[in-house]
Amino acid sequence: MLQISVVIPVFNEEESLPELVAWINRVLKKQGFTYEVLLVDDGSTDGSWEVIRRLAAKDTVVKGIGFNRNYGKSAALDVGFSVATGEVVVTMDADMQDSPDEIADLYRMVKEEGYHLVSGWKKERHDPVTKTVPSRFFNAVTRIISGIKLHDFNCGLKAYQSKVVKNIHIYGEMHRYIPLIAKWHGYGKIGEKVVSHQPRKYGTTKFGIERFINGFLDLISVSFVNRYRKNPMHFFGTLGTLSFLTGFIITFKLVYAKIQGLRLGEPVREITDQPLFFLALVALIVGVQLFLTGFLAEMMTSNTSRRTDYTISEKINLGD
CATH class of the missing domain: 3.90.550.10 (Spore Coat Polysaccharide Biosynthesis Protein SpsA; Chain A)
Incomplete structure (x- = not known):
């Protein structure tokens, strides 16, 4: 050598x-x-x-x-x-x-x-x-x-x-x-x-x-x-879970507030009329998408390896 x-x-x-x-x-x-x-x-x-x-x-x-x-x-x-x-x-x-x-x-x-x-x-x-x-x-x-x-x-x-x-x-x-x-x-x-x-x-x-x-x-x-x-789900899954939980908590609070208002006979806004509802909806969708991205990336990682091929036109003094 x-x-x-x-x-x-x-x-x-x-x-x-x-x-x-x-x-x-x-x-x-x-x-x-x-x-x-x-x-x-x-x-x-x-x-x-x-x-x-x-x-x-x-x-x-x-x-x-x-x-x-x-x-x-x-x-x-x-x-x-x-x-x-x-x-x-x-x-x-x-x-x-x-x-x-x-x-x-x-x-x-x-x-x-x-x-x-x-x-x-x-x-x-x-x-x-x-x-x-x-x-x-x-x-x-x-x-x-x-x-x-x-x-x-x-x-x-x-x-x-x-x-x-x-x-x-x-x-x-x-x-x-x-x-x-x-x-x-x-x-x-x-x-x-x-x-x-x-x-x-x-x-x-x-x-x-x-x-x-x-x-x-x-x-x-x-x-x-x-x-x-080696574990893309740790990144995408964590972000997806946080986003989904944020959306879920906001949605739960809006629904709970409306039920409480109706029960007490107080005037309440429609949930769909509130900007927070759409923010929660986006968070839920993004959370699911991030989780699915992590899942797909995990499957790809377990079945493939990254490789890059270069086209070599000629070699000298290197044999075959």
Whole structure:
């Protein structure tokens, strides 16, 4: 078994790939590691795949996976994780802002200190304020919600025990929350290491301000899915029961008040003339619907498992 698998999602990074792979080779060969470099081309529209072909033809440690279209970073990581054979799996970005010089220390933290996952922390960033300020706010909120004391959830430079990446599944834009997903799968020993952040040398960033908006929506999604995916009735059933009981209590009070008024000979309004009746009716209907939603979700959970398939156009140095 190899010691290290380096998984690198690639999207339109043809200029940086030769230099990045040479840098990784130089560092890991000097350290005496056995390793592989997995380049996952996420539907690049430039010449990235041809560059990967040339690199793999020259060096068998370089392996390539090419998507037929752009699926996103999470998809690239998910497929890379599935084929990685190293004891420790290291992820990094292809833009050369993550330094391969950090890999050896990350490997030792996982192997010698027993961390399930070690995340990089770009303490000093070479990014504009429009990226750093929203990023700090995003990380602060994620720390509060997740309870994981990391400073930089979105850092691409991370190291994992092999069993961690083999037992988690990421999709959509959930790569930001791999530490949270790993924790909910029982891999709670999560460490952090300050890593160097290089100025971007080639190309431009592929992410805009919308990633922070999407990030918060994804945080809500991953929190809900991981907390209730095995027992959705606990969520929907609880809300449905509360809504139904609220409607029932209001209806009972209206009916009781009318009966009492008639018994005492007092003038009373028709129940259907009172706004509270319609509020109670809505609460009853919503309660039943939420309960049925939970019941159906419970049935689906017990009979199906979530799986996402990606269309891979070609593989290099990976056999069948």
